[in-house]
Amino acid sequence: VAATLQDVAxxxxxxxxxxxxxxxxxxxxxxxTRAKVTDALDLLGYVPNLTARSLRSGKxxxxxxxxxxxxxxxxxxxxxxVMRAAEAQGLSVIxxxxxxxxxxxxxxIRGPRAQMTDGILYSASGVREKESHFLRGxxxxxxxxxxxxxDGPTDHVTMQNAEGAYAATRHLIERGRTRILxxxxxxxxxxxxxxxxxxxxLRALAEAGIAPDPTLIIDIEPWYRHTGxxxxxxxxxxxxxxxxxxxxxxxxALGALRTMIDAGLRVPEDVGVVGFDDIDETRYSQPPLTTIxxxxxxxxxxxxxxxxxxxxxxxxxxxxxxxxxSFELVTRRSSTGTRAHA
Amino acid sequence: VAATLQDVAxxxxxxxxxxxxxxxxxxxxxxxTRAKVTDALDLLGYVPNLTARSLRSGKxxxxxxxxxxxxxxxxxxxxxxVMRAAEAQGLSVIxxxxxxxxxxxxxxIRGPRAQMTDGILYSASGVREKESHFLRGxxxxxxxxxxxxxDGPTDHVTMQNAEGAYAATRHLIERGRTRILxxxxxxxxxxxxxxxxxxxxLRALAEAGIAPDPTLIIDIEPWYRHTGxxxxxxxxxxxxxxxxxxxxxxxxALGALRTMIDAGLRVPEDVGVVGFDDIDETRYSQPPLTTIxxxxxxxxxxxxxxxxxxxxxxxxxxxxxxxxxSFELVTRRSSTGTRAHA
DNA sequence: CTGAAAGCGCTTACAG
DNA sequence: CTGAAAGCGCTTACAG
Numbered sequence: 203v204a205a206t207l208q209d210v211a212x213x214x215x216x217x218x219x220x221x222x223x224x225x226x227x228x229x230x231x232x233x234x235t236r237a238k239v240t241d242a243l244d245l246l247g248y249v250p251n252l253t254a255r256s257l258r259s260g261k262x263x264x265x266x267x268x269x270x271x272x273x274x275x276x277x278x279x280x281x282x283x284v285m286r287a288a289e290a291q292g293l294s295v296i297x298x299x300x301x302x303x304x305x306x307x308x309x310x311i312r313g314p315r316a317q318m319t320d321g322i323l324y325s326a327s328g329v330r331e332k333e334s335h336f337l338r339g340x341x342x343x344x345x346x347x348x349x350x351x352x353d354g355p356t357d358h359v360t361m362q363n364a365e366g367a368y369a370a371t372r373h374l375i376e377r378g379r380t381r382i383l384x385x386x387x388x389x390x391x392x393x394x395x396x397x398x399x400x401x402x403x404l405r406a407l408a409e410a411g412i413a414p415d416p417t418l419i420i421d422i423e424p425w426y427r428h429t430g431x432x433x434x435x436x437x438x439x440x441x442x443x444x445x446x447x448x449x450x451x452x453x454x455a456l457g458a459l460r461t462m463i464d465a466g467l468r469v470p471e472d473v474g475v476v477g478f479d480d481i482d483e484t485r486y487s488q489p490p491l492t493t494i495x496x497x498x499x500x501x502x503x504x505x506x507x508x509x510x511x512x513x514x515x516x517x518x519x520x521x522x523x524x525x526x527x528s529f530e531l532v533t534r535r536s537s538t539g540t541r542a543h544a
Numbered sequence: 545v546a547a548t549l550q551d552v553a554x555x556x557x558x559x560x561x562x563x564x565x566x567x568x569x570x571x572x573x574x575x576x577t578r579a580k581v582t583d584a585l586d587l588l589g590y591v592p593n594l595t596a597r598s599l600r601s602g603k604x605x606x607x608x609x610x611x612x613x614x615x616x617x618x619x620x621x622x623x624x625x626v627m628r629a630a631e632a633q634g635l636s637v638i639x640x641x642x643x644x645x646x647x648x649x650x651x652x653i654r655g656p657r658a659q660m661t662d663g664i665l666y667s668a669s670g671v672r673e674k675e676s677h678f679l680r681g682x683x684x685x686x687x688x689x690x691x692x693x694x695d696g697p698t699d700h701v702t703m704q705n706a707e708g709a710y711a712a713t714r715h716l717i718e719r720g721r722t723r724i725l726x727x728x729x730x731x732x733x734x735x736x737x738x739x740x741x742x743x744x745x746l747r748a749l750a751e752a753g754i755a756p757d758p759t760l761i762i763d764i765e766p767w768y769r770h771t772g773x774x775x776x777x778x779x780x781x782x783x784x785x786x787x788x789x790x791x792x793x794x795x796x797a798l799g800a801l802r803t804m805i806d807a808g809l810r811v812p813e814d815v816g817v818v819g820f821d822d823i824d825e826t827r828y829s830q831p832p833l834t835t836i837x838x839x840x841x842x843x844x845x846x847x848x849x850x851x852x853x854x855x856x857x858x859x860x861x862x863x864x865x866x867x868x869x870s871f872e873l874v875t876r877r878s879s880t881g882t883r884a885h886a
Numbered sequence: 887c888t889g890a891a892a893g894c895g896c897t898t899a900c901a902g
Numbered sequence: 903c904t905g906a907a908a909g910c911g912c913t914t915a916c917a918g
Contacts, residue, residue, distance in 0.1 A: 204659065204683050206895055217905045222897070230903055249683075252660040253604060254895035256595045257910050264638070271624070273824065278620035282613070285641055294657055296606070297639050299627055315636055317546065318594040341546050341591070427828045460828045482615065486769045486802045488830035548911055559889045564913070572887055596911035599894050 205246035213242035270302040270327040275481040283502035304328030343512035359505040361496035367402030370476040379446030386450030430457025452477035475536040489535035497527035547588035555584035612669040617823040625844035646670030685854035701847040703838035709744030712818040721788030728792030772799025794819040817878040832876035839869035
């Protein structure tokens, strides 16, 4: 029922080519002809058929964003940033939730749906380090988001994971904490966000001459409020003594916070807490959470920019780029003051 | 570079039609022919071009989800539910953020991007009641989500807003609260979520013989943690006395909670608090927040189902449907016990 | 059971 | 400045 270019051309008494000339703002159209065309356009309420345009032009102005899960506030805020950045560039976004599942991620990268987009922003979660070969042979440009996969042939845009965790840990050490939980490692992972953050945590300890204690390193996977809360229950049950907590994501910090306070621990008096991500909620928790702002808007902006460049010129010969956003330690009440009991 | 049906047909030594027969599972293909085709398919790594398929078939298996803002946890969780429901039906989702802006919403409903989808799930925010005529004349089926726009020619799926607010308010009244804030009205709005929730609040008061007090009805728009926190600052500054708070969304409740606790008010001892939405965060706030679970998964599932029916048969003649999800009052610590000081 | 051909609605050389 | 025509990669009647 929708009007086509054909219909408009008939109404205006011109050829299809003239109509597209008007629509696409080609300058050399006689004013009189232009008027006839715009009238017909308005009259028929013409809306271009993007599918047809895409088939012909080979681009859809659609990009895919593959993330583990929108329920995780970090990814919801990231998706928001990405969509704003994409819109500013005239792109729409298809969001695909992988659930952190490796097979699903691969299917989403290579499946027909991806084929429909011009490019992919991929926040890897199920696919692990050293698997970058899976990214080869894809027909669409890919930009990696927020993870660090080694040896990739693709651009990636991420935060300074190790440096952020280092700053968070050092912040607690400077306030006299010595028994600091490394909260949210992924079992055995040395790359990826979790692995890099663990590295930064260990480096800060080493620099301060504090021997790392394996009982203070807590594996948590995946990162949700409830997994953070449950992990803290296990820590408390184990009787491990600690006076600081560096969480590798805000949501697990918030889950742990809840468990600690229910158990009668005072934050920050008994335990200084630092999170990671600076999600909106950290400003309103009890107490407000010190955290690392990863520069989400910057990450989204640069990633979309990179992807657009790759889309426009897939064979530019520009080697894979690795962009690191600037991060910031945001100090709030959960970490301020020194220990209550030396 | 991607292989086409043509390429596969050439490789297999058959016609295009035979290849599609195999791909689309048409039963009557000779096993031998089928084998040749599947071999060629694998060899060339054939992935169908969805754009071409769409142009021909007239459907894209893409639906748009128009919501105000993914930063709002309610909408992030709703988007998650919708995407899961859509995926179960073989549909992908383009998320469009309207920012609650009326013009943007209209553009998103009628623009070429919407034209590219098979249908639209629309969580109205900028467009207000009595404007349902804007939904006429759209070329794609629309299902309204979570708002109640009168006289619409479209299906809508929503929660029982008034009943939920009624239950929340009654819950506080039963626990001895009499000065209950109606927190989060939209100025002058009587329809939409805010308006309906206000109605339910007022009805509960009326039933309990409590005269409504205009100074207890607090306008907040839009609903964010920070607008909730700021509104509570104004309430405290005004000196209004209250012992209960029914918030029309969780995020404004959580913002207000933070302000109250900073001001030395005890929750629930001094103020009993009930929120609305049952976002994950309410389980982990200090104290955990009593709230109304709106049945988000049910809403998403039914909405996608309705939309799919409309897509499959746009002229079924089935009159517009109005589905109300079942809701539940989830009691947590923020509202338990009776007032500390009668 | 399989093939040849039309056509979805655009854009893009190519003419004039 | 404007037109006629090809073709993007599929699906869908229509033949045989």
